[in-house]
Amino acid sequence: MDSRRLFRTAAVAFSAFGLLLSGCTDGGTAPAASASGTAATREELEPYYGQRLAWKACGVPDFECATMKAPLDYARPGGKQIGLAVARIRATGPGKRIGSLLVNPGGPGGSAVGYLQGYAGIGYPAPVRARYDMVAVDPRGVAHSEPVECLDGPAMDAYTQVDTTPDDRREQDRLAAAFKNFAAGCAKRSGAVLPHVSTVETARDMDILRELLGDRKLHYVGASYGTFLGATYAELFPGRTGRLVLDGAMDPSLTTAELNRDQTAGFETAFRSFAADCVRRRDCPLGTGSPTDAAARLKTLFERLDAQPLRTGERRRLGEALATTGVIAAMYDESAWPQLREALARAQRGDGADLLALADGYYEREADGTYSNLMFANAAVNCLDQPPAFSSPEDVRKAMSSFEKASPVFGEGLAWASLNCAYWTAEPTGTAHRIEAGGAAPIVVVGTTRDPATPYKWARSLAAQLSSGTLLTYEGDGHTAYGRGSDCVDTAINAYLLDGTVPPSGKRCA
Template sequence: MTFSRRAVSAAVLAGALMIPTALPASADPGTAGPGIVSPSVPGLNPFFTQQLEWGPCAEFARTDADRAAYADPRYDCAYLDVPLDYGDPGASTARIAMLRQKALDPSARIGSLFVDPGGPGGSGVAFLPSLAGVIGDGEVAQRFDLIGFDPRGVGVSEPAIDCSTTEEVDAERVDLDLDTSPEGVAQTEAEFQEFADRCAERVGLDVLENVGTRDVARDLRIAHQVVGDEKLTYVGYSYGTSIGAEFAEQFPTDVRALVLDGAVDPALGPVESRTTQARGFQRAFDNFAAFCVTQADCPLGTDVAAASAAVQELLTPLIEAPVPTADPARTLGYNDAITGLIQALYAESLWPPLLDGLTEVTRGDGTTLLILADIYYDRAPDGSYGNLLEAFPVISCMDGDRLTDRAVAREINATNLELAPFLDAGFGSSDVLELCSFWPVPPTSEPGPVQAPGLPTVLVASSTGDPATPYEDGVSLARQMSARLLTVDNDSHTVVLQGANACADETATRYLVDLTLPPADLTCAREAAQPR
């Protein structure tokens, strides 16, 4: 599963719908690019010459599922040391967690393939075994060491972004924040300020200042050289496309191959960057509704055009009266119901469980929608959480502009409600500012189109029905990077190398292995969705 999401309540989802981070525009590549992350810069040479200590992955596991997956002898793990602050590399050090599956045919090995699943905040360490399982023993696995990494601050990398306790996350999940009155807005913004203060206290300003995508790209340059690759080979999904494009801007001549799937458009303006997903998720919901109405006893009725109102009619009673679940200690409220709905819209293969979950709510049972919401929140069976939804806003706040104009905030909120009526609970638009408006440290990057002179032609993949990173974003990113665009007729968020479309998988494989790009304007036809 890939990620492109924002840690906010259901009320704020209507105003700022899980917008992926706008891609940072780097400074002049000749100064803020290779000149900063180079062995020739004083203090950086030890990072480029370090020897990795690959070993068992047990200490990298967070959940029982992790422990079972990482026990496979195909995998080994290591920490990569990088400067916490590239402006002062001799001060503090950060550690980047990496999990590797060695090339299955060492005699034919090309190098390493680095993979990021998205977010920001998604764990590449946790993602790699599932991706490797889908890739199997095909050419990509034969020819590359597959390396999943946790970007700085994420997952089991150190120091980690850890702003909230389990109890605080649980409380946030049930905090509705639906009141759009001045009093309600003030309360929501006070909670944002509290979160920002908590992060500053528990994580530290020195860490918060250095977790942006700008520095993740610098870490990747150290990583690919330490594992012995002169140039980077990389697959990035969703927000991972931001990492790849940022690397291309800073180090265009260090690129061997980039596959950017589920692209974030870095060139969008301040309003459009915060509303583009609303259109994509409404399209995904409408597609789900068209599927639902063909099933017996669809809980949304028989009219696709009326489905947005129907789903709110079904779920808004949960504001006042959450329903029980199979866990006697937990109920399903409105926030988690909306979150579970959105989680299922990421992949067409999740439509059947979404149908089941909505049907259960009509019977007073919230079990399936709560399970879907738990997946979104990265909640383990023991009730603990990963740091995905803490890392998301922290990293996002370092990568984007700051919204301080309440008139613009209301415009964004109203536009999102108009574009995505399936999320409109009927409380009207709000002028609530964003969490990043209260952030204690300034951003290290600004949105802007990609500029990467000297970059070889790379591959951008975009699915026609992608809800989180709409197809048009991929078209725009490919144009900015002068990349080859692969269009895939598909209703899920990201697609290549995931066993969802043979044409897309083969196209990406040929590029990664042979550097053979597809014909211009290649479209891969729709294939039946596979269960996930």
């Protein structure tokens, strides 16, 4: 598997991340601290805040696209620039336009432009789209914004198949070599941008965009990792923070190792929910006993695939690593559970094609064998935002029991996968810390009780940290809550976005 540090709304990806210290802030103009902590003045940044966006039709009906410029290094704003892809769809009316609503689907590495054009710009509730221009910017290093590149298709195929549950020293060395090769590929292909894709820098890019859009305050909906991005913006620019919805929230106060371990437990919780549903069905491929029995059968399947990968109808075979990725991908949305049941049933019959398809969706692998830059950007941002979870294989072995306690099924693989940033070439620039964002307007934090990728306790923690945070709870399955079928959640968030009405403290939705 890959970095295990991914948070997204699409049901295909996951893991943990870190936080970059932002330096001092104020209620209006925050110094433009770079990852290294050096600050640029507003005067030095004026060429960026004063630029004009040249909007053009961009192939999707009613959408406009533009490219905004930002300094590659905020400590040296007069140096190299980076181009960032922006898209929008105008407010449809009726009703008075409120402003722009910036959206981010998470990742890090998810394309916000793709999310806007494929879903948010046409699928968000009509009253919200009526009164906001829906806007997205691909973060630096992502998709259309000077994307980080690391491996070609064949090399990425090999990387995704490396065994993440090494049985001996030889397999352990092979896994470490795969992480080193991945990091070296990123450095070779994208070395100039790697030190400048931090979450703080992306948040500062968002403030430039806010001004270019003509908005006094930033209104924003961020999902998964996007909640960390939104919280970071609020910390940097509390006086410019408008209506922020942070859905599927992160806890920025935790270290990478703590986040990874918590998320491991989150996937165990989600799998137990799936298993409880499955074993009530006569055709459950994991039997009709208890969820614990089902977990044991899945573990046995993984062990069998470790020893003897399955045919898939193509040159790649389904080993334990890809099978685990496929199962985890289906945990993001309960609507994928029927597909997972069929995929497991086919695997039990010796055909790994369906689990491979789930894994390919997670990795955004196309039928022609090419990959999007999702996983490359994911690692680049995460490995920069916080020190690695583990620095050596010995560290992994010391922590193994806690990961296996968190998840008997997924713990071993996720512990080893947490080693990836140990070999990164760009030095990490941040550390875990609480985000309070004192002086910011009310912020709505949304948590789902059985969220696999961003455990519910993270939402509780972030809402408590934020000086103006309010927690909205969704009692259910899947990753994130807004726009996923709960009228209670959608009504509460819509009222906040449209009228500024904050949900009552402790509000829970089913």
